[in-house]
Amino acid sequence: MITSKHSNRSKKQIESLLEKYIYAKPKDWKKFLDLFLLTLGLGFVVSGIVFFFAFNWAELNKFIKIGIILLLLAASIICAIQLRIKEIYKKMLITAAAMLVGVLFAVFGQIYQTGANAYDFFLAWTLFITLWVIITHFYPIWLLFIVLTNVTIVLFNEQVSNNFDTISLTTLLFFIDGLALIALLTLNKYDKADIPLWFRNTLALAVTTIATVGICFVIFDSKLQQGTLLICGTIAFYLYSIRYALSNKSTFFIGSIAFSLLIMINCIILEIYNDDIAFLIISILFIMGVTAVIKFLLNLQLKWTNGK
């Protein structure tokens, strides 16, 4: 497109270049058709089966209900162990089994009306998949595990203990997730783990969000003393993350930290100037802050791509 813009290339030439280099060729269409038919076919059949069981679910005997899930669970684990398939497929089967553990507990609770708290359900689910998480070393199942751990803690606080207020709870979650991220990044540094970008960024975003929410509560509730641990932890984590981002060329870390800091600063302004003018200052600060961060990131990116 750029070369066409700055040349006198004719319609025919542009057309032939697009046909030659851009548009789909017969072999692309064959691949597309295979994938399209297979995805639609399998998708429809699987949803049909799910709908079929959903329709008959109420009438099914309790043994059959639990039996179907147990059968699926056993089948996926046996397939993962016995089949001679690629490692990734085996790990995907174990991830599916980990999800089925949750379904099994839910159905069990529904049939026998155990009266357990939702926290018990998540705790059992987390505990029973821990071994698979460690053995498979597969990041989607790690993410499931971390989410389950967080949910269990939140529900435990809500339904059983009730000792933690929002600031303490966010501090606890921040330290658990933050330490997990730092541990994984350190392992990655010594080539003991090959942490994928999506997992690293998701976890970093979660930690940054928890820290931001926690500190906003500290600011608005004026509980500086109670939030000291969270503030110190956040400062340490952000410093570590910036160092990591600079050495690993990650704009994502710097961008999310900068945005988090911007929100915190604006919360402080809102708390101090608690009047109409605060919104005006915040809007100006936001646009200036984001503009400065983008300029900084663009310069950094340019420097990195130039190999400096």
Place this chain on the structure above:
Amino acid sequence: MENKQAIRDKIERLSKDSDPAFQINTDNVLAEYAHLDKNRSNITIKILSILGVISSVLCFLAALFSLHLLDDKLNVVICGSILLILSLWCVKKYNSIIIDTASITCYVVGGWMLIYGLDHDDINNMLIACLMINLCTLAIVQRYLMSLLNILLIIYSCIALTNHNSDNLIFIALINMVLIAALIYILTQEAPILSKRNLISRLYQPIRVALALSTIATTAFIVLSHFETEASPFNTSAIALYALSIIYSFATLFIVHKIIAKFDTVKSNTQILIYIFVTFILASTIINPGISGAIVLILFCFYYQYKFGLYLGIIALLFFLSHFYYNLNFSLLTKSIFLMLSGLVFLVIYYIINSKKVKNENI
């Protein structure tokens, strides 16, 4: 980053089979590549700029409300006009992602204030003002993000005007037909449009994105509105649904014809079978034009390798398929049998195609 030599090599490779009269301004191409490299934004920067724009717009509006600046209409019109002119001047003068972010914030706030200040009682006047402001901006400034916003606002002002003045969905369906026709035209006529080097060719990318987005969003609006009012005795939207489905079906058959033409070896019997199969699928989903609309988008965008449209089409297909099955007036059991049968049909076709392929390879 592509270095200068690599770009020169690329230009040379692309210019190999050109006419003797072919001329290219290499310096301008290099300058544009350098500018793109300098402003190449990854997903972090894009999300950051969007979040920044939204946050500052909201805070600015909150400040205006709380400072009672919106109480006097003249104040609003003057402030809005200043912001609007300032943003356009900045975009015209500077060319960088940072200025774009700040200017779009000013533009949105300024435009909203101007429209609100001119008349906030009559929705028709507000929508016409929005249409005019965006048309003028589009003529003055042609920058990707700003133009995308302008084109989307122009399309949606027209749709909102129609919806505000008539309850009949057929008029919105007509706009939807114009949108899909325009999208097909833009995709199939890429080379002629680019070779003209005029306003439309400069706006090619934002027009393509806006048309793909608005086509699917308008279809979703029509489908959802129809199912919302289905039980009411005043529901007149069925005709709009069928008309849209028929137009999408013709578009699907047209692209299927183009795809078949790419394969020289398809026999006429097989061609007839393909047309019958496609028509059967389209006829069975006639009550939900979203499905045929998503299929049209997927096929056209894959043909012309337009990735954004392709992803949009896939998401839309998933959405409309679930909506279609959810709204079928059958029991869960019948639905499940339908689903399994349609799945089996697709798998059988996959098997037939692949078994033929294996046979051919063996021969």
